[in-house]
Amino acid sequence: xxxxxxxxxxxxxxxxxxxxxxxxxxxxxxxxxxxxxxxxxxxxxxxxxxxxxxxxxxxxxxxxxxxxxxxxxxxxxxxxxxxxxxxxxxxxxxxxxxxxxxxxxxxxxxxxxxxxxxxxxxxxxxxxxxxxxxxx
Ligand SMILES: [Zn+2]
Numbered sequence: 499x500x501x502x503x504x505x506x507x508x509x510x511x512x513x514x515x516x517x518x519x520x521x522x523x524x525x526x527x528x529x530x531x532x533x534x535x536x537x538x539x540x541x542x543x544x545x546x547x548x549x550x551x552x553x554x555x556x557x558x559x560x561x562x563x564x565x566x567x568x569x570x571x572x573x574x575x576x577x578x579x580x581x582x583x584x585x586x587x588x589x590x591x592x593x594x595x596x597x598x599x600x601x602x603x604x605x606x607x608x609x610x611x612x613x614x615x616x617x618x619x620x621x622x623x624x625x626x627x628x629x630x631x632x633x634x
Contacts, residue, residue: 515614521613524613524616525545548630567610575599579592
């Protein structure tokens with residue numbers, strides 16, 4: 499009984515994460531949930547879930563996820579270049595590419611990490627009736 503509940507929650511968490519990676523609502527998969535690349539809509543167009551859950555500082559956790567995603571992608575990229583070009587890595591290209599990457603990667607991953615944060619939050623704080631905006 500307890501294993502089934504845990505398994506169901508794990509499946510729901512993975513489904514929410516997959517939906518977030520596809521820029522969809524982690525709760526229902528509704529789209530579009532972004533207005534411009536860096537801006538998430540106030541509510542999901544399908545299920546009306548308020549995407550900031552009605553909290554003014556809600557996206558602070560998303561900044562942590564953004565930092566982790568950008569740093570992980572950066573490290574993976576540097577490691578891949580080093581492994582593919584060893585023993586003569588292109589140090590100048592790595593230097594300038596790193597600067598560009600550390601500027602571009604947080605912007606590119608920003609909406610995705612916001613929705614991943616929402617998916618993560620929904621695992622630990624499931625939605626309740628107060629999380630939903632009234633129909634327009
Ligand atoms: Zn939704």
